[in-house]
Amino acid sequence: AQTVTQSQPEMSVQEAETVTLSCTYDTSENNYYLFWYKQPPSRQMILVIRQEAYKQQNATENRFSVNFQKAAKSFSLKISxxxxxxxxxxxCAFMKQEGGADGLTFGKGTHLIIQP
Amino acid sequence: SAVISQKPSRDICQRGTSLTIQCQVDSQVTMMFWYRQQPGQSLTLIATANQGSEATYESGFVIDKFPISRPNLTFSTLTVSNMSPEDSSIYLCSARDRALRGGYNEQFFGPGTRLTVL
Structure with missing residues (x-):
């Protein structure tokens, strides 16, 4: 079974600053996907960024980027x-290789607060 | 991408009763999932519901308590049976399909149903 750990229950930064959210995971799988989802107060889950484990290049989506360290099983999100x-x-969420019938395994979440 | 809607968006129910939550997807999808998010907690997978087969339940969840239907490729229901206050949670529907944006690599979520059991 997979586990996903987010060790920061809450973070707060000033607007325009850069913040990094940490995530570690444990799995015996070699092929998998990692995700960061955002859940605003509206409760709607929104995919922020996705990383395929077989890709060495870190994923980037506009202001969002990840630092994927496969050997260390670390997957942090940087918001610029x-x-x-x-x-x-x-x-932070984990999913086995494409096509599998498994759902996502989620971490406990980090509450990010951006202060004006 | 897929747009997923859920009904009801919220409900307050009495102990011992049952509630059926509906999930509608605007396109055909092979895989649908039901998650539970207890207050202040993360999402936990309840079951996977694929059309044409019985739902597959995760450890700790049983069909008698959470019966699921999947009559076609765009619709699913989750029933929370014989409710107790411990069932108070947000229940989220999710879907994934090869034909959607991201293929099997992306999972789309509904807005959730907030259930309170008194």
Whole structure:
């Protein structure tokens, strides 16, 4: 079974600052996917960024980037130029290789607060 | 991408009763999932519901308590049976399909149903 650990229950930064959310995971799988989801107060889960384990290059989506360290089983999310709208719960999630019938395994989440 | 809607968005129910939550996807999907998010907690997978087969339940969840239907490729229901206050949670529907943006690598979520059991 897989486990996902987010060790930061809450973080708070000033608007425009850069913030990094940490995530570690444990798995015996070699092929898998990692995700960061954002859940604002509206409860809607929004995919922020995705990383395929077989890719060495770190994924980037505009202000969001990841630092994927496969050997260390670490998958941190960096948010640059943070904005008030980034305030939300952020969940790190793991999924086995494409096509599998498994759902996602989530970490406990980090509550990110962007201060004006 | 897929747009997923859920009904009801929230409900307050009495102990011992049952509630059926509906999940509608705007496109055909092979895989649908039901998650539970207890207050202040993360999401936990309840079961996987694929059309044409019985739902597959995760450890700790049983069909008698959480019966699931999947009558077609765009719809699923989750029933929370014989409810107790411990069932108070947000229940989220999710879907994944090869034909959607991201293929099997991306999972889309509904807005959730907030259930309170008194």
């Amino acid at each position: 130029d943070s904005q008030l709208g980034d305030t939300a719960m952020y969940f």
